[in-house]
Amino acid sequence: MTVHAVRTGVWFIGARGSVATTATAGCAAIAAGLHPPTGMVTETPPFTDIGLPPLTSLVFGGHDTLDCPLPKRAEALAAGGVLPHGLPSAVGAELARADAEIRPGGPLAGDTRTDEQLITAFAADLEDFARRNELARTVVINVASTEPAPAEDDDRLPASSLYAAAALRAGCAYANFTPSTGLRSPRLRDAVEACGLPHAGRDGKTGQTLLRSVLAPMFVQRALPVRAWSGTNLLGGGDGAALADPAAAAAKNAGKERVLADTLGAAPEGEVHIDDVPAMGDWKTAWDHIAFDGFLGSRMILQTIWQGCDSALAAPLILDLARLLARSHEAGLTGPLAELGFYFKDPDGGPAALSEQYATLLAFAGRLRAGR
Template sequence: MATTVVTGAAAIRSGLLPPVGCVTETADFAGAELPGLDALVFGGHDIAGAAPMAKRAEELARAGVVPPWSPAAVAGELEDADAEIRVGLVAGEPGTLREQADRLIADLVSFRERRDLERVVVVNVASTEPPFPRRPEHADLGALESALAASGDALPPSSVYAYAALRAGCPYIDFTPSTGVRLPALDELARRMGVPYAGSDAKTGETLVKTALAPMFAARALAVRAWSGTNLLGGGDGATLADPQASRSKKISKDRSLTEILGHRVEGETHIDYVRPMGEWKTAWDHVLFEGFGGVQMTLQFTWQGCDSALAAPLVLDLARLAARAHETGESGPLTALGFFFKDPIGVREHRLALQYELLCEWAARLGARA
């Protein structure tokens, strides 16, 4: 996904591609005073031994995720981003979590200072983690700070990244359903450091459709009795979600919107299957059983087929620009208006897509008014 983001952004700002899928490039956001796509500089953390970004872009081009000509056309930008990638957290790394976080913080601060950047936004696009049990130290920043110095398992990796980002004064976006920033102690840290954050689990396909369709049933007083979905995934995301515990995190996130929109739980669940030959593509099939006037049973079915990286990449750019602008205007804590982008939005229970978009546009207008 990160390679698709960098490749796409470079092609857009070079005039080689239109900004299709970038919400922040539409007329509704023209007055929000967002940083331009040409102002973005890319870097990050990745696993040790990962292939160079240019090679991954070539693989994506062969898979049809990015245009076949794009890796060569933006090779310079890919090399520039690759030079700013540092080794992320490594399983079994020696030292305390505080020491690991300090290494990440130093990387972020160095990136900001060397590139003379006004601010750095950290977006977590790592693989989904299994659910992590909440502990007493997660409720209080002081207790968490002590636990980081004394224990090697006080936080999951996603929350160590979140802690490091907030400590470095960077807005933070949880693009995955991992625990990340969703801990009271980290909310306290964000407010203390004066930085905003948002998440979690960006909705790019099946859940996007759910949050558009479910309000229709509620508004027309049609009783939804069951809603089941089957997701077939290839690629790295599919391989990760083949782990039942990681899959559990994703299912919890995907199913939450229906309960909030309809006001009650419905029968059925989400199934996720890894199909390796599908590569970077995914298919979702949903079956909705609903009841109409007189108790008549009816059904709706839909199939969604798409490339997850291509669906997600413009959202990363949107979220980075919006979070940067929010930070510039002095906002801190959860950015609830960004719920439009997420399956399980932090700090707000509104899941109806159209209303989420209205809230986002109203907030963007206020951002512009602060110029």
């Protein structure tokens, strides 16, 4: 295989969801020169010449329990303003190719297969994908809807952990862009430690928590004690429906609150509330209300409003992670990559402040460049 023929697989868990569809369509659009790579950190100057796979070399596939074809899913996203009108038809061939590589996920209700049987089946799908497409390596990224945290007495692995275990068995690098358990199940600890593969994070940082990771260090650096920090999220789409489940919402909120506790030294008063508003579709509004003390005890308030499209915020980060993990795998790196904490609410160690995480990421890019 020549250098120019090297192809890298990107396998999405939740491959027909909004985030995966946006990432797949967006990659095709950028590769064709139809749109600039807005939001892709790996397309900025510090990441040139570090050996990342080009966007034109990425081959997409995945698992999903839904059967809506990707081209139709993309048309729905365009109708909702997530994708530019006309883009689904412009990249229709690429979407159809990716759709042909999507395999049934699970387990669905009534599935009698054991955990081991499911892991074996999912791993076989990954191995077949790599073999047929002559891939040098594959990165598995979980972008499925948030699942509730498993009960302590549950003797079955959650779906996210089944997919994660299959990724390791198939020799694939892995990232978990959701708050779901994934590789962090205690039952997978031995497999994770022995796998010899790079993996990263949990729960992508795209909006409200991104802003929190910028603002919280400001209060610390200016010696302004934070008394309370409360937030509300209004969102629709698949995430809104999934997070209407209190157990799933609790898993999501844990990451949002962890950023504040890690940065401020302790969690301030206040909670994050998530409301499902189906009419909002793939768009989200996040409000934060921050109470803090100023000089001589003067009490002050900072309020922020973040309005955005989660899929469009997440998709470029997903493409970044796919490229960085593929390069890390090629370079022989193994284990949790704390250097990719810039992308996560719940990273594998490292600093909590965004500026420090970015500096760590830049240093990591330098290591990859030096290792070429």
